[in-house]
Amino acid sequence: MRSKKTPDIKRPDGSFDQRALARLISEIENDRDTAETMLAKLYRDPDTVQVIGITGPPGAGKSTLADSIIGKLREAGKTVAVVAVDPSSPFTGGAILGDRIRMSTYANDPGVFIRSMGSRGSLGGLAHATFDVVNLLRSTGFDAVVIETVGVGQSEIDVLAVADTVVLTLVPGLGDDVQALKAGIMEIADIFVVNKADRDGKERLVAEIRMILELNRDRFGWVPPICETVATEHRGIDGLMEQVLLHGAYVRDHRDAVRRPKLARQLEKMAADRINRDILAFLGKGDKFAAWLDAIMAGERNPYQVIQEIGSFISVRTEDRS
């Protein structure tokens, strides 16, 4: 299954050809068909690779934590690929996150590869693109892949379907809105970090997390731990790292139960994305879409009548093609 392209990325001495890898990723990002064909060939899924997703609301200290985790992985002699994903910044292409990491200690470390990704298109494209890049990195021989995402919305939840271990970073006292924001992502978090644990309100936040964990107990035996850290002072990082590695071992031991539902989410997203592209191409093609919009603007039709018509135009063929 291994294509001749992979050895070009990982050199015999264990280091990576970062420029070749960056080129490969650009090819993947720029053309979906190329990505599909390339990854159908290159894809590998070694048990030894751990994909660690780090997420949380703005201001929770994710970048500092990511930095610490990368540091610990490097100390253990592991090679690390970092993917900084920013779903809400079409302008910067995720560059702000990426730059922050790039400016860190590991900028010139040949065992660390850093890539930024921003939002492209509104129809689930970023999650799919992230799957592709992470799957490529997983396939090319890195020991660990760290995904950092900004925020705790649906985009982040989608993106993290590709992560083995999801670390959710929260901080005390972010206000009541955080209450509302937390729920969606709570379900997919494997490890909770209460960062800035020297702040007021820590006990309350820990109690709130415990309460939600009680409601959502059965995870094939894994009870998400709550790690307290002060990332800026490197406090609590060893404890967090221990949990990250424990979870990695847990995923290996319960591969089918843990990976299968994640894989199902990825497949659904990828299939939907593939069809979406066809729909958008169809809608954009010719004057049909423009004519529909004209009719709506003129009050001759309404959007729901048009959708019914589109539905009769486009249909999903579910029979085998043979």
Next chain:
Amino acid sequence: MRSKKTPDIKRPDGSFDQRALARLISEIENDRDTAETMLAKLYRDPDTVQVIGITGPPGAGKSTLADSIIGKLREAGKTVAVVAVDPSSPFTGGAILGDRIRMSTYANDPGVFIRSMGSRGSLGGLAHATFDVVNLLRSTGFDAVVIETVGVGQSEIDVLAVADTVVLTLVPGLGDDVQALKAGIMEIADIFVVNKADRDGKERLVAEIRMILELNRDRFGWVPPICETVATEHRGIDGLMEQVLLHGAYVRDHRDAVRRPKLARQLEKMAADRINRDILAFLGKGDKFAAWLDAIMAGERNPYQVIQEIGSFISVRTEDRS
């Protein structure tokens, strides 16, 4: 085009049958086909209705601002429907936001209708459901619809395609992450609010917004104003309300230029959502999907080979059905 159902909602005295409306919305939310059929009949788009979207990061004071705007609309004798959308809370169904508004001054006001909506499913379902509910409210005779969303991610941007006027609420000093978060939503904001304008860092935030507005100037003659408020003390609300009404007039005067691209985004989203449902139903049906997952878990195939196979199974029929 007016169905016999609409008059049941709005009574001859101008008040609304809130229970009948709530029931109608539940029907829409629970069954997509019903929603499509019902809205194809009920849909109306009177020029006089303004749909106002209020968004911004957690802690920006959106609920207090929404409250003030509702108050001003009520003072002017207008009926108001409020839709509280929380894309990231599948557990609460958006209830936290909604409750906050419900507990406010307008809870027992017969001229105010309040509805909460939370995330359902990960494939763009919430945006589509919000379009449906807002389009229903627009059709049933309210003078204004206020949408409040939590956050500034892609889900919120999608949801706000149905709003005529987008109010983006920011506050000074929310940290560097807000920098990154702002970009995506900046493009769709019609009015900027710098809330908590008595805080340090106001000048810097205003300057940053101005800078981004410079890059993104041409909006068919509308230059998004920056309103400074202290919502908790009702300061700056009159100025904000003036801009909201000005923008409403602007949308009426430039209906085609403003509404058409928004309508196009809605249609794309709705069409994609419709097909997604077919795909998911297909993937979930029978043992096909399970067999694919088995093959991936066993290492016999990889996800990209499966997607290529799914692609050969499902196709979009673009010919007319006649």
